[in-house]
Amino acid sequence: MSDTLTAVEIEDVAQYMRDVGGRARAAARRIAVAEPGAKNAALLELAERIVSQRERIIAANQRDMTAGRAAGLDAALLDRLELTDARIEAMADGVRQIAGLADPVGAISDLAARPSGIQVGRMRVPLGVIGIIYESRPNVTADAAALCLKAGNAVILRGGSEAIHSNQAIAALIGESLEAAGLPATAVQVVETTDRTAVRHLLTMPEFVDVIVPRGGKGLVAFVAEHARVPVIKHLDGICHVYIDAAADADKAVAVAVNAKTQRLGTCNTLETLLIARSRAAELLPRLAQAYRDAGIELRGCEAARAIVDDMLPATDEDWATEYLDAILSIRVVDDVDAAMDHIARYSSGHTESILTEDLGTARRFIREVDSSSVMVNASTRFADGFEYGLGAEIGISTDKIHARGPVGLEGLTSQKYVVYGDGHCRY
Amino acid sequence: MSDTLTAVEIEDVAQYMRDVGGRARAAARRIAVAEPGAKNAALLELAERIVSQRERIIAANQRDMTAGRAAGLDAALLDRLELTDARIEAMADGVRQIAGLADPVGAISDLAARPSGIQVGRMRVPLGVIGIIYESRPNVTADAAALCLKAGNAVILRGGSEAIHSNQAIAALIGESLEAAGLPATAVQVVETTDRTAVRHLLTMPEFVDVIVPRGGKGLVAFVAEHARVPVIKHLDGICHVYIDAAADADKAVAVAVNAKTQRLGTCNTLETLLIARSRAAELLPRLAQAYRDAGIELRGCEAARAIVDDMLPATDEDWATEYLDAILSIRVVDDVDAAMDHIARYSSGHTESILTEDLGTARRFIREVDSSSVMVNASTRFADGFEYGLGAEIGISTDKIHARGPVGLEGLTSQKYVVYGDGHCRY
Numbered sequence: 063m064s065d066t067l068t069a070v071e072i073e074d075v076a077q078y079m080r081d082v083g084g085r086a087r088a089a090a091r092r093i094a095v096a097e098p099g100a101k102n103a104a105l106l107e108l109a110e111r112i113v114s115q116r117e118r119i120i121a122a123n124q125r126d127m128t129a130g131r132a133a134g135l136d137a138a139l140l141d142r143l144e145l146t147d148a149r150i151e152a153m154a155d156g157v158r159q160i161a162g163l164a165d166p167v168g169a170i171s172d173l174a175a176r177p178s179g180i181q182v183g184r185m186r187v188p189l190g191v192i193g194i195i196y197e198s199r200p201n202v203t204a205d206a207a208a209l210c211l212k213a214g215n216a217v218i219l220r221g222g223s224e225a226i227h228s229n230q231a232i233a234a235l236i237g238e239s240l241e242a243a244g245l246p247a248t249a250v251q252v253v254e255t256t257d258r259t260a261v262r263h264l265l266t267m268p269e270f271v272d273v274i275v276p277r278g279g280k281g282l283v284a285f286v287a288e289h290a291r292v293p294v295i296k297h298l299d300g301i302c303h304v305y306i307d308a309a310a311d312a313d314k315a316v317a318v319a320v321n322a323k324t325q326r327l328g329t330c331n332t333l334e335t336l337l338i339a340r341s342r343a344a345e346l347l348p349r350l351a352q353a354y355r356d357a358g359i360e361l362r363g364c365e366a367a368r369a370i371v372d373d374m375l376p377a378t379d380e381d382w383a384t385e386y387l388d389a390i391l392s393i394r395v396v397d398d399v400d401a402a403m404d405h406i407a408r409y410s411s412g413h414t415e416s417i418l419t420e421d422l423g424t425a426r427r428f429i430r431e432v433d434s435s436s437v438m439v440n441a442s443t444r445f446a447d448g449f450e451y452g453l454g455a456e457i458g459i460s461t462d463k464i465h466a467r468g469p470v471g472l473e474g475l476t477s478q479k480y481v482v483y484g485d486g487h488c489r490y
Numbered sequence: 491m492s493d494t495l496t497a498v499e500i501e502d503v504a505q506y507m508r509d510v511g512g513r514a515r516a517a518a519r520r521i522a523v524a525e526p527g528a529k530n531a532a533l534l535e536l537a538e539r540i541v542s543q544r545e546r547i548i549a550a551n552q553r554d555m556t557a558g559r560a561a562g563l564d565a566a567l568l569d570r571l572e573l574t575d576a577r578i579e580a581m582a583d584g585v586r587q588i589a590g591l592a593d594p595v596g597a598i599s600d601l602a603a604r605p606s607g608i609q610v611g612r613m614r615v616p617l618g619v620i621g622i623i624y625e626s627r628p629n630v631t632a633d634a635a636a637l638c639l640k641a642g643n644a645v646i647l648r649g650g651s652e653a654i655h656s657n658q659a660i661a662a663l664i665g666e667s668l669e670a671a672g673l674p675a676t677a678v679q680v681v682e683t684t685d686r687t688a689v690r691h692l693l694t695m696p697e698f699v700d701v702i703v704p705r706g707g708k709g710l711v712a713f714v715a716e717h718a719r720v721p722v723i724k725h726l727d728g729i730c731h732v733y734i735d736a737a738a739d740a741d742k743a744v745a746v747a748v749n750a751k752t753q754r755l756g757t758c759n760t761l762e763t764l765l766i767a768r769s770r771a772a773e774l775l776p777r778l779a780q781a782y783r784d785a786g787i788e789l790r791g792c793e794a795a796r797a798i799v800d801d802m803l804p805a806t807d808e809d810w811a812t813e814y815l816d817a818i819l820s821i822r823v824v825d826d827v828d829a830a831m832d833h834i835a836r837y838s839s840g841h842t843e844s845i846l847t848e849d850l851g852t853a854r855r856f857i858r859e860v861d862s863s864s865v866m867v868n869a870s871t872r873f874a875d876g877f878e879y880g881l882g883a884e885i886g887i888s889t890d891k892i893h894a895r896g897p898v899g900l901e902g903l904t905s906q907k908y909v910v911y912g913d914g915h916c917r918y
Contacts, residue, residue, distance in 0.1 A: 293892040314914030321916035441912030464721040465893035484869025486742030488749035
C-alpha cells in the first residue's frame, strides 16, 4: 500500500488494473480462510490507528480540500469530502462496530442426511474479490473495506478522484493494520490512479473481480450497470410510498406519514409520494398538509387532493416518477388498496413502501403483493436501513432482486456453497 | 399461446420481444400472488395433458425430426431432440414431482423485534420474469416452465430453432393448463420466431426480464454471459476433481474415484482430473488404472503417475484445464493436500471437488478452503445434483457465486424481501 499520498502516473492502465486484480485474487484466498480473531485484530488495530493517526488523515484530506476549492467544487461536494475530527471518530467507531459483529464465514446450515446416506449442508463463504466504486465521501474507504474484510473478502476500492489523497491515507492505515495482524496488506487496495479508464477495466475483469458495489449518485450507478461484465449489487432510486388506507388509524397515519417525509429529506428511504384512500382524504389531508407546511415541505397534489387542500401545486406524471431527495412531497388520492398497489407497481423504484391500516386482510395483501425490497405495515419508511434491521452495518441498499435485496450487510457480501459428507459413498 | 405449430414470421423482432416482455411482466404480477393450490392445479393438469395428448406432442416432434434429418443434424443432436413415449412419461412425472414440492412463496423467516419496537423479517418472493434460453432438448420446456411457475414466476422460453414445433406444442398445453386453473396463459410464453436477434433482445430487456438462465453448451452460455444486461444464473464448465489424500482409506478411495468417473461420462459433475498424494500413488494407482481400464477410460498422467503406470499417455497443461465429458481421465501426483488445493484453485471450474481422507483436520481444511459450489468428503462428485441434495428438482447448477451457487432449485428462483410490522412506529 503506497503511502506517498499522491496519485500515481500510470502509462498502461489496463496492465496496472490487471496487476491490482491479480494481487486481490491472491489475497482473497488468504483472507477467506483467515481466523475470525485475526480479522478482528486487524479491524481493531485500524480503528486505533484512525484515531491515533488522525493528523495524517487530516493532512491528506486538506490536500484534497485545497485542490477541490481550487477546482471550484460546490459547497455540498466539499462538505462531503471534508474529514473533521468528529467524522474521523465516527469512522473509527464504525470499524469497531464491524469488528464486534458475528463472523459469518464458515457457518454451516441445513445439514441433513439424504436417502443415499450422504449428509448435505450449506457453508457460508466469502464472495472473493469485491470492487467498490464510490464518489466523494472518504469515510466509505474505511467502512466498505472493514465490512468486506469481516466477510472474508479482498477489496479493490476506487473512490472519487477529488478524494484520492484522503483515500490513500486511509488505505495506508488499513494496509498497516492488516500486516500487523499477519494478514496480506493487498487484501485492500485503493486504485492509485485517477485515470477514468481504470473504472472500465475494474468493471470488466471477471477473472479478478466477483462483484461490484457502486455507491454514489444515479449517474455512477447507471454507468456501472451499463458497463459491468461482473455481477453488480446496486441501488438505483428510492421512490418510496406511504399508503393511508381506508382502515388507517388517524393519529398513527399522520405521525408515520410526516415522519417518513420529514425525519431526513435527502435519504433513499424518505417518503416521496403519499397515497391516501378517497374515503379518508377530506378528514386527513388538511391535518397532513398543516404538518408538512410546518416542516417546510412543498406539496404537489392530484386534482382530488387539491380540491381538499387548495394551496398545493398540481402534480404531474413526472412527479410520480421523481425521487425528490428534497423538501417536496407529491400526494395522490386513490380509490382503495388495489389502486394504491397499481400506482406503486407503476411508479415505485422497488425500494420501500408502507401501508397504514388496522385491517388485517388489507395489511396481509399489501405485504404479500407489493414487490419492493422493504414492505411495511404501520411503520415509517425511514426504518429501511441496515442498522435499524439489525444487520450491524450495511454496504448499501439493493433495489435488485438477485442475490441481495434491501439493506445489504455481511450476509450479502457472502455466498453459500454446498458441503457433502460421505463415508465412501458412491452414486448408483 | 399459439397452437399453430409453426414458427411465426415476424417483421419487427424488437417490438415482438417487447410485446412478449410486457405480457410476461403483467402475468408475473398475477402468478406471484397465485394461491399454491391454483399453481399446483395447473401443474397437475399439465402432467395429465402431456400424457393424454401425447399424440399432439409427438406429431409436432416428428415435424422437427423430419426437418432436422433434412438439415443433416448429427445423430447425437437428433437423439436429444426426439420425444419418445418414455420421455413424454418422464416429462409428465417431472411436472407432477414439482407440483408436490412445498410452495416457497410467502414464507417469512427470521422475524424478530428490534430495539425501536418494529418487527423485521424476510419473506420469500418470486423473482418476477425468468428468461430461459436452451438448446435442443424439448423436455426442458415443461421442466423449466413448471419449476419457474411453482416459484411464482412468469417465464419466457427460447428453445433451439430445431425444436420449435415440439416446444410450441408443449407450450400450448402449458397455456391451456394455466387457463384451466384460472391463471394467465401468458405466464409461460415460447418465443415464436427462430430469428436469432430475438435472443439479443431477450438478454437486454431489464424492464421486462429479471434473470436469464441459459441451459446448453459452453458456446451458448458464454454468448449469454457476454451479451446479457440482466443477471444470469449460469453454469460454465464442470472440471471436477477427486483428491486421494495420504490418509485415505484405500477401498473407499478406489470406489469413489472410479464411481466419480465412470457412473456417467457426459455429465458436468463427472470427475475429470484425479489428484493423488505421492505417498499413496505406488499403492493405489495400479489398482485405479486397472479399474479405469476395465471401464474403457483412457488415462493421461503426469510424469510421476506414468512412472508407476507406464501405459498412460502424458498429460499436458491443457489436460488439467479440459472438461472431457468423455472416457478420458487425467491423473496427477501431488505432494499433499496443499498442493492438491493449489492445483484445484488454478484449474477447477468451481463446480465440485471431493477429498478422500480419514483425517479430520485435513477434511476440515479441504471443506473450508476449496472454493467450489460443492465440496465433498469421501463422496462421489456424481452426487452434486439437485435431486441428490433434496431440492426436488433443479433448473441447473450454478458455478457463479452470486445469488445461487451449486444446484439451483425453487429457492434459487426466488428472492427475499424485508417485511416490517409496526404499530405507528416512527424513527427519531
